[in-house]
Amino acid sequence: MKNQVSERLVIAGIGEVLWDVLQDSEELGGAPINFAYHAGALGAEAYAISCVGDDGRGIAALKELTKRSVSTDYITVLAGATTGYVLAKVDSQGVASYTFPDDVAWDRLVIADTNGTLGQRLSAVCFGSLAQRSPISRKAIVDYLAKLGPNTLKVFDLNIRQNFYSREIIETSLEMADVLKLNDDEIVLLGRMFGLGGDEKKQMSQLVERFSLRLGVLTRGGKGSLLMSPENISDHAGYPAKIVDTIGAGDSFTAATVLGLLKGHSLDQINDHANRVAAYVCSCQGAMPPLPEDMLIRSC
Numbered sequence: 001m002k003n004q005v006s007e008r009l010v011i012a013g014i015g016e017v018l019w020d021v022l023q024d025s026e027e028l029g030g031a032p033i034n035f036a037y038h039a040g041a042l043g044a045e046a047y048a049i050s051c052v053g054d055d056g057r058g059i060a061a062l063k064e065l066t067k068r069s070v071s072t073d074y075i076t077v078l079a080g081a082t083t084g085y086v087l088a089k090v091d092s093q094g095v096a097s098y099t100f101p102d103d104v105a106w107d108r109l110v111i112a113d114t115n116g117t118l119g120q121r122l123s124a125v126c127f128g129s130l131a132q133r134s135p136i137s138r139k140a141i142v143d144y145l146a147k148l149g150p151n152t153l154k155v156f157d158l159n160i161r162q163n164f165y166s167r168e169i170i171e172t173s174l175e176m177a178d179v180l181k182l183n184d185d186e187i188v189l190l191g192r193m194f195g196l197g198g199d200e201k202k203q204m205s206q207l208v209e210r211f212s213l214r215l216g217v218l219t220r221g222g223k224g225s226l227l228m229s230p231e232n233i234s235d236h237a238g239y240p241a242k243i244v245d246t247i248g249a250g251d252s253f254t255a256a257t258v259l260g261l262l263k264g265h266s267l268d269q270i271n272d273h274a275n276r277v278a279a280y281v282c283s284c285q286g287a288m289p290p291l292p293e294d295m296l297i298r299s300c
Contacts, residue, residue: 009123009262011039011255014049014141015131016106017065017075018084019057020096020247020287026057027247027286028064030084030106031159034251034287035126038277040069041291042259047118049074049125049144051105053081058105068288074112081105094243094282098161100130109137111144119144124153124258129173133164145176153214153262157254158182160189167193174211179261181217181254201235204228217257219250225275227257227267234267241279248287253278259297273297 013032020029033048040046048070052058054077061083062072084104090096109131113119127145132138145154156177158170170193174180182190187200194210196203200218208216208228218226224238256277260270277295281287 009039009044009259010047010118010121011044011258012036012047012049012074012118012122012125013039014111014125014127014144015109015137016084016128017048017050017052017061018086018104018106019061020088020098021085022088022090026085027288028061029086029247029287031128031130031157031251032126033065033070034248035155035157035255037065037068037070037288038248038252038255038281038291039124039259041288042255042277042295042297044123044259045071047071047074049111049113049118051076051078051081051109053077053083053105054079055081055083057083057085074118076110076112078105078108078110081108088247090245090247094245096245096247100161100164106131107134107137109134109140111140113144116147119148119152122148122152123262124155126155126157126254126258127173128157128159129165129169130159130161132169132173138169142172142176153178153258155179155181155254155258157251158186158190160186174207174213177211178214179217179258180207180211180213180215181219181250181257183250184218184220184223187218200226201228201233215257215261217254219253219278221246225253225271227271229267232267234271236268236271236275238275239279241282243282244285246282249278249281251287252281256297263297
């Protein structure tokens with residue numbers, strides 16, 4: 001893997017685009033799309049790869065992403081399909097839980113990059129397990145990732161939701177990935193799934209070694225984060241935040257981490273910056289708030 005430093009980084013999120021339907025509002029989201037937004041907000045050239053329906057939510061999603069400087073050139077509009085949405089509940093601590101309807105547009109993923117024009121330019125692409133719940137979308141994602149060159153960083157955000165995962169999906173994704181991002185609940189799941197032993201640092205080390213990862217990323221909510229490469233480790237206690245909701249905070253952390261990695265920053269620098277970004281996003285409503293100028297990664 002080569003660091004790309006001479007040109008603006010080109011970053012994409014592939015998978016679900018959806019509306020988080022809250023009690024009194026609807027906010028555009030979907031983990032890979034949130035990732036793309038935050039990569040763009042931090043200074044990269046950002047693309048969303050997904051599908052929407054030709055309904056009101058689909059039209060609104062395209063407008064919102066364009067307004068937020070995320071390219072929609074690779075979002076396919078499917079006639080008659082329902083644009084993805086999720087019923088989101090935020091508890092008294094600001095932590096969100098989700099209920100996902102079946103058979104929405106991103107379950108029928110068609111990737112518009114048929115000639116590989118975007119794929120040839122990608123510095124990094126982020127994908128998850130949720131969008132692979134449908135065999136159609138899973139095949140589209142796996143086939144697309146397989147065509148990307150070795151200089152494209154492949155980022156697997158585990159992003160477990162409900163029962164929309166399997167060992168096969170997770171193992172195949174890990175084998176394709178250069179970077180794994182997971183949270184403190186998800187490492188417990190992987191510990192059981194793969195028979196990992198020891199504390200979280202030892203379990204992360206085993207995952208990095210077993211799947212030949214360039215970087216493992218563990219977020220721990222308000223308790224900070226752990227970054228681990230084959231050579232180094234960075235443990236950060238996190239930053240305090242006045243939490244409004246946690247939607248999109250993990251995705252902003254992933255984006256900041258990926259950009260820092262591609263720019264050749266140290267793990268401690270990456271960890272500190274990603275925690276600052278995520279803490280700020282927790283203090284805002286919705287997954288895609290504007291970011292302060294001092295959080296941008298220059299010359300992306």
